[in-house]
Amino acid sequence: MGQGPRTRRATLQTVADEVGVSRTTVSNAYSRPDQLNRDLRERILEAARRLGYAGPDATARSLRRGKAGAIGLLFTETLSYAFADPYSVGFLRGVAEVAESHGSGLLLIPLRPGDEESETTVRDAVVDGFCLYCVPFGHRARRVIEARGLPFVTTDDPGDPAVPYVGIDERASARLAADHLVRLGHRRFGVIIDIAAEQLTDAYADLRQRLGGYREVIEEVGLDWSRVPVVAAGRNDRGAAAQAAADLLDIADRPTAVLAVSDVLALGVLDAMEQRGLAAGREISVVGFDDVPEAARARLTTVHQPMEERGRRVGRLLLEPAAAHEGAPRHQVLPTELVVRATTGPAPR
Amino acid sequence: MGQGPRTRRATLQTVADEVGVSRTTVSNAYSRPDQLNRDLRERILEAARRLGYAGPDATARSLRRGKAGAIGLLFTETLSYAFADPYSVGFLRGVAEVAESHGSGLLLIPLRPGDEESETTVRDAVVDGFCLYCVPFGHRARRVIEARGLPFVTTDDPGDPAVPYVGIDERASARLAADHLVRLGHRRFGVIIDIAAEQLTDAYADLRQRLGGYREVIEEVGLDWSRVPVVAAGRNDRGAAAQAAADLLDIADRPTAVLAVSDVLALGVLDAMEQRGLAAGREISVVGFDDVPEAARARLTTVHQPMEERGRRVGRLLLEPAAAHEGAPRHQVLPTELVVRATTGPAPR
DNA sequence: TTGAAAGCGATACCAC
DNA sequence: GTGGTATCGCTTTCAA
Numbered sequence: 001m002g003q004g005p006r007t008r009r010a011t012l013q014t015v016a017d018e019v020g021v022s023r024t025t026v027s028n029a030y031s032r033p034d035q036l037n038r039d040l041r042e043r044i045l046e047a048a049r050r051l052g053y054a055g056p057d058a059t060a061r062s063l064r065r066g067k068a069g070a071i072g073l074l075f076t077e078t079l080s081y082a083f084a085d086p087y088s089v090g091f092l093r094g095v096a097e098v099a100e101s102h103g104s105g106l107l108l109i110p111l112r113p114g115d116e117e118s119e120t121t122v123r124d125a126v127v128d129g130f131c132l133y134c135v136p137f138g139h140r141a142r143r144v145i146e147a148r149g150l151p152f153v154t155t156d157d158p159g160d161p162a163v164p165y166v167g168i169d170e171r172a173s174a175r176l177a178a179d180h181l182v183r184l185g186h187r188r189f190g191v192i193i194d195i196a197a198e199q200l201t202d203a204y205a206d207l208r209q210r211l212g213g214y215r216e217v218i219e220e221v222g223l224d225w226s227r228v229p230v231v232a233a234g235r236n237d238r239g240a241a242a243q244a245a246a247d248l249l250d251i252a253d254r255p256t257a258v259l260a261v262s263d264v265l266a267l268g269v270l271d272a273m274e275q276r277g278l279a280a281g282r283e284i285s286v287v288g289f290d291d292v293p294e295a296a297r298a299r300l301t302t303v304h305q306p307m308e309e310r311g312r313r314v315g316r317l318l319l320e321p322a323a324a325h326e327g328a329p330r331h332q333v334l335p336t337e338l339v340v341r342a343t344t345g346p347a348p349r
Numbered sequence: 350m351g352q353g354p355r356t357r358r359a360t361l362q363t364v365a366d367e368v369g370v371s372r373t374t375v376s377n378a379y380s381r382p383d384q385l386n387r388d389l390r391e392r393i394l395e396a397a398r399r400l401g402y403a404g405p406d407a408t409a410r411s412l413r414r415g416k417a418g419a420i421g422l423l424f425t426e427t428l429s430y431a432f433a434d435p436y437s438v439g440f441l442r443g444v445a446e447v448a449e450s451h452g453s454g455l456l457l458i459p460l461r462p463g464d465e466e467s468e469t470t471v472r473d474a475v476v477d478g479f480c481l482y483c484v485p486f487g488h489r490a491r492r493v494i495e496a497r498g499l500p501f502v503t504t505d506d507p508g509d510p511a512v513p514y515v516g517i518d519e520r521a522s523a524r525l526a527a528d529h530l531v532r533l534g535h536r537r538f539g540v541i542i543d544i545a546a547e548q549l550t551d552a553y554a555d556l557r558q559r560l561g562g563y564r565e566v567i568e569e570v571g572l573d574w575s576r577v578p579v580v581a582a583g584r585n586d587r588g589a590a591a592q593a594a595a596d597l598l599d600i601a602d603r604p605t606a607v608l609a610v611s612d613v614l615a616l617g618v619l620d621a622m623e624q625r626g627l628a629a630g631r632e633i634s635v636v637g638f639d640d641v642p643e644a645a646r647a648r649l650t651t652v653h654q655p656m657e658e659r660g661r662r663v664g665r666l667l668l669e670p671a672a673a674h675e676g677a678p679r680h681q682v683l684p685t686e687l688v689v690r691a692t693t694g695p696a697p698r
Numbered sequence: 699t700t701g702a703a704a705g706c707g708a709t710a711c712c713a714c
Numbered sequence: 715g716t717g718g719t720a721t722c723g724c725t726t727t728c729a730a
Contacts, residue, residue, distance in 0.1 A: 060707035409723035
């Protein structure tokens with residue numbers, strides 16, 4: 001805008017030359033105001049303004065200081081849906097909190113399935129570490145990250161003892177939910193998940209564990225797991241869940257209790273029930289997972305997990321080398337808890 | 350882990366020396382496989398593996414190439430709540446889509462009110478441009494960004510013609526909602542907003558415009574705006590809105606029509622109505638704003654705005670200089686539309 | 699094909 | 715307080 005042909009972007013050197021001091025001094029004017037006298041600093045800043053110098057370049061500074069100032073957060077695109085999930089938001093907030101306190105940002109890197117492009121994005125991401133959030137185990141991005149030699153944490157899969165993990169005991173937590181229903185006398189179960197069971201490969205270790213927990217309990221009371229209807233909503237979405245719930249609610253031998261692998265799905269089931277005039281906690285009991293804010297509002301019985309804390313731990317592991325190397329165990333398993341509200345009750349006879 | 354005292358992180362040079370070639374060749378082995386013969390490349394990659402060289406450093410590469418590979422997204426912490434808002438998620442998805450197609454990521458930079466720290470984060474953010482998303486006009490971060498001389502776009506405020514803006518015609522869109530109610534014969538209005546009216550300074554230009562739209566219409570039918578109850582939920586949250594709605598629903602001369610500045614708030618109002626046994630669309634009409642997925646489910650009448658497209662435009666403006674300089678106008682105003690569903694109906698007599 | 703030289707823009711360290 | 719020097723780790727001409 002009327003700047004004239006700015007031959008070239010101004011740099012530290014430009015300013016230094018203009019004022020007749022060394023680069024160091026100009027640098028100090030910006031980064032360590034106390035290292036030089038007031039007047040000189042003013043003169044430098046003034047010259048900078050005049051020359052259109054925009055202040056120290058962030059990239060150069062990063063390079064020199066050996067600190068990128070960001071945490072990379074990788075997730076599969078399926079999860080861009082899941083940003084709608086209050087659980088993810090809580091997690092994000094946790095990571096962001098720690099990042100910010102370290103003067104770092106959060107670099108979101110969406111991974112489109114089978115996209116070559118995203119590999120590049122991961123390779124060139126200017127970050128100090130990565131967090132794998134819902135990235136299937138075998139995903140290529142994982143290789144790329146490992147190759148980069150930066151610290152990384154996974155929240156998906158505690159499978160590899162060498163890779164730091166922050167999560168919960170999926171199996172035990174799921175048992176909490178199922179146990180509760182069994183104690184209430186339920187014997188006809190239904191399960192709702194997001195990913196279709198066939199696609200449930202090793203990649204979704206957490207989900208499989210959760211399902212495994214349900215299964216254990218159900219089999220322990222002598223039931224045949226293969227006869228328990230397990231429906232998939234396709235994605236972690238309330239509307240989709242309400243639709244999918246039809247396969248649970250409109251069948252001959254309707255379950256008296258539904259286990260949902262997330263609150264979002266559980267809420268969808270409740271929606272579907274309401275539509276059919278089915279009373280939650282009386283005719284059908286429903287248990288969710290996560291304990292998102294919405295769950296309390298809906299009086300949903302669920303398994304509480306500390307989402308923000310999970311995020312915070314990840315942040316610390318990545319940004320506080322001390323925390324990572326010394327004290328903390330590589331695998332951090334946070335406590336969960338069953339929260340009984342109004343959507344569960346004794347099995348109808 | 351049994352690596353021995355790795356004296357120092359391996360670098361391009363290390364590998365070059367080992368293999369007995371120049372840095373250039375090693376660089377090419379990574380970035381331009383077609384520039385050297387297969388064998389040599391293999392030998393180089395092998396040596397790299399042996400030496401624990403992690404591949405070209407992202408920061409150095411950024412510096413050299415003059416491209417950061419990320420868009421910075423600034424938002425105030427109040428908005429970290431709003432990530433729960435489906436509107437934001439849609440917007441994010443739009444930006445992310447474009448970013449990804451350019452091999453860039455999205456750097457989230459939360460701005461805590463009055464936090465010195467965050468200024469630093471903005472200054473040091475390795476990005477190619479910034480998007481201001483719900484950043485009050487006078488916020489310090491804005492200065493910092495301007496000083497950096499990088500391109501930036503705002504989605505909040507079209508006030509400054511020099512700053513690229515991507516948004517909607519807030520006033521006209523709001524009029525759509527109010528007009529609809531007026532046509533239905535309503536004359537007793539209530540309004541619900543997130544931010545308390547007293548705090549509604551210049552900073553929240555978009556919100557003020559929206560409110561202004563309601564006001565215009567209401568005054569055009571000869572009503573006194575100062576007698577219209579305007580309640581604030583404090584934040585854009587469904588639960589908070591349900592609470593705040595009490596001041597609309599439990600008053601003497603209850604409104605027959607409620608204008609909500611967002612769908613999330615409108616949904617909260619509907620919750621509160623349900624609790625009180627008030628029928629939406631009959632006893633009280635409610636109009637939202639945004640048209641989030643949840644709105645369709647709740648059959649909420651609302652103003653639709655293209656959230657993803659808004660994000661995409663922002664991305665393009667930041668990542669495609671051509672798009673920014675030549676064709677596109679600095680201010681891009683996207684179309685909105687009233688979507689009439691079930692929560693509005695004729696004013697009860 | 700391969701390599702030498704010249705930066706990209708800044709900061710750390712250590713004398714002065 | 716101030717400045718010189720050496721790097722940070724890589725890519726990019728351009729010549730061999």
